[in-house]
Amino acid sequence: MSDSTENYGILVGVDGSAESDAAVRWAAREAALYGAPVTLVHVIQPILVSWPIGQYGATVIDWQDENAQTVIEQARKTVRACVEESRLPSIRAEIRKDVAAGGLIEASKTAQMLVVGRRGVGALDHVVMGSVSTGVLHHARGPVVVVHTDDEWSRENGLPVLLGVDGSPASEEATARAFDEASRRGVDLVALHAWSDAGVVAALGMDEREVEGEGQELLAERLAGWQERYPDVEVHRRIACDWPAHRLLEEARRAQLVVLGSHGRGGFTGMLLGSVSSRVAQSAATPVMVVRPR
Known part of the structure; x- marks a missing residue:
């Protein structure tokens, strides 16, 4: 699914985690400052196995698709709760199937900035920064903002x-x-x-x-x-x-x-x-x- 155009404006990676929600709130307020669109991107990572996945794999893929829609919709609600929609040119969304950091890095090429949570879903308490935020910090194009909490x-x-x-x-x-x-x-x-x-x-x-x-x-x-x-x-x-x-x-x-x-x-x-x-x-x-x- 995609309703974005080439200009991503303030691009934010979303995965449904608490720190992702903080990143969405920060990005929404930043977009209001710049009068820029907000683009929400959720990346579905491919299932990599060395044996036939059969019906189990199809079930997982269906769950990924449904979860992606849920994550995007929740992020849209978060943006609307933070700023009046009239202060933003648009709220866009895109679901990509790629390695998580790779999808965001590619999208960052035409964004004013990329915003991510410091840790995502599945990060352990003792992990300081997740693999996605680390990846985009090393390889994204243009400014990258890492958000722990939106204070x-x-x-x-x-x-x-x-x-x-x-x-x-x-x-x-x-x-x-x-x-x-x-x-x-x-x-x-x-x-x-x-x-x-x-x-x-x-x-x-x-x-x-x-x-x-x-x-x-x-x-x-x-x-x-x-x-x-x-x-x-x-x-x-x-x-x-x-x-x-x-x-x-x-x-x-x-x-x-x-x-x-x-x-x-x-x-x-x-x-x-x-x-x-x-x-x-x-x-x-x-x-x-x-x-x-x-």
């Missing part, structure tokens, strides 16, 4: 957008997105630059004040043009001598959205996902947007 309180209380800045090309794309997100929400932007840790600075005989000064210069350079473009966004610059992932996770507790590049200063064009982005997406309770290249 409406953080939006209502105007918590800021948190941006991780490291000076890389991927960080530049994330900076553009973070300013846009903060502007649309009418909230401040916290720009954080963190480097290594105090032990490394001391071991190399570096002056921490000098390193901090270089960090301030980097932030000033990377933010200057964007602050001119978004004068409505108040920016708070933060410099930290700490492991980047650790400090980002600390700051994320006081933010409504974290925005990161897909890989940092040590990354290269063919690299899939940086360790900082991966760890923050896996561990933060706050929604995390990883801005992947098209």
Whole structure:
């Protein structure tokens, strides 16, 4: 079944899990901000066996089809409960038969962003991030948002957008997105630059004040043009001598959205996902947007 077109707008992967529902709510509110369509995608994974499945297989396939329709309909209701339908151009739906991550990755090519729950159906309590969310973080085209919980309180209380800045090309794309997100929400932007840790600075005989000064210069350079473009966004610059992932996770507790590049200063064009982005997406309770290249 499909009632979507080439422009998927805000694309959200749905599977009926609690975190999938949170992703749907987050995506619905994001679509309202952008005036974009919401496209709900449920992927039915093929049955892979090495023997004839007979009637049992047909029963499973029928159940998958029925379950897919149920999941999609519930997701539609969730969208409508979050925002007025008049604020969205459309609510679309698509059911694909593919490996779950693969179906979403393919659809992400023409979406403004892809939103997924951190864990899906069948994830164990001790599993931090599911295979689908991991797969799309490494391979999707464009921004990917991983949602653990949709904390409406953080939006209502105007918590800021948190941006991780490291000076890389991927960080530049994330900076553009973070300013846009903060502007649309009418909230401040916290720009954080963190480097290594105090032990490394001391071991190399570096002056921490000098390193901090270089960090301030980097932030000033990377933010200057964007602050001119978004004068409505108040920016708070933060410099930290700490492991980047650790400090980002600390700051994320006081933010409504974290925005990161897909890989940092040590990354290269063919690299899939940086360790900082991966760890923050896996561990933060706050929604995390990883801005992947098209």
